[in-house]
């Protein structure tokens with residue numbers, strides 16, 4: 001018998017997105033080109049200034065930075081938030097290794113083991129893994145395809161609150177649904193958090209990715225003085241500047257005691273990446289121009305994907321309002337089997353498509369079995385081909401239900 005590992009380790013789910021990779025590699029080994037729509041790894045180029053900064057690094061040493069992040073990058077972030085009308089002190093910001101580390105730090109510092117956090121599902125899969133790491137119970141609130149994945153009435157959210165509930169998390173715009181929450185929906189959540197004295201965790205990593213036809217929303221809640229004691233915001237350069245590999249994000253709150261605790265945790269891991277912060281700072285050279293072009297590109301892609309999917313018999317899709325994802329209902333017996341079959345048995349013109357099966361985005365057992373998430377992170381030509389392949393695959397799939 002081998003030495004047992006921890007119970008906690010067993011409970012961390014395998015990434016729903018990454019677990020089909022061995023099948024994708026086998027398809028590639030057979031000579032099939034895989035069009036990857038399964039993961040939010042954008043192909044839009046990072047700002048040129050980021051690459052220039054990297055090439056210009058001429059120090060003889062790559063040292064740690066302060067645990068909070070470099071003073072220069074924190075200043076850059078303050079200016080960035082100020083451009084949204086949010087006045088922050090430097091101490092309100094802690095640079096992290098991606099938003100992922102910020103989420104872990106916040107769960108560890110705001111909640112105790114066994115406490116509950118309410119999250120609308122389908123949700124970003126790693127919330128569940130990070131919850132397990134922190135010993136926090138993720139309580140899902142199901143949002144429905146029929147409602148365009150908008151939030152259920154406040155009473156339904158309130159019904160999920162127990163004495164152990166300490167926080168509510170919203171991701172706006174949302175991965176994986178592409179929903180942009182209306183101001184009134186967010187206001188209802190804020191009221192609920194106030195009424196039940198909950199932390200409000202806002203994952204705003206897709207802040208700028210809001211399409212012109214999206215409902216009016218809050219780009220950030222950091223402008224709100226009434227939330228200074230309960231709001232924690234997670235942010236990242238990964239998607240904003242197409243810099244997933246820089247591994248730079250931050251956690252932001254005006255709750256002084258929370259930020260002091262987060263700094264203690266940050267000190268225990270010593271430092272966020274120095275080179276990542278260098279390039280992240282450089283990426284902020286002209287964010288408006290870069291982001292306008294980038295959002296325009298994602299809008300073009302959204303339109304291609306949405307038009308193709310709505311024209312595919314048996315497929316149902318709600319039009320994404322932001323981010324670069326959409327949840328799609330497919331006429332199949334099992335989204336998981338279909339996603340595997342695409343990689344093991346299907347090819348058209350030497351290509352196939354990789355999608356993320358729906359169940360991985362739900363905490364409620366049994367949901368998402370006819371859904372997949374599509375990340376439109378390929379250029380328009382490849383997306384068009386991918387959508388054609390998906391339609392052909394649905395015609396050929398033995399488990400099709402239409």
Ligand SMILES: Cc1ncc(COP(=O)(O)O)c(C=O)c1O
Pocket residue numbers: 040097098099100101124171175203205235236237238244247248249
């Ligand atoms: C909603 C959401 N939050 C957080 C993250 C993590 O981002 P990072 O690369 O900054 O750790 C992602 C990455 O896909 C995401 O989609």
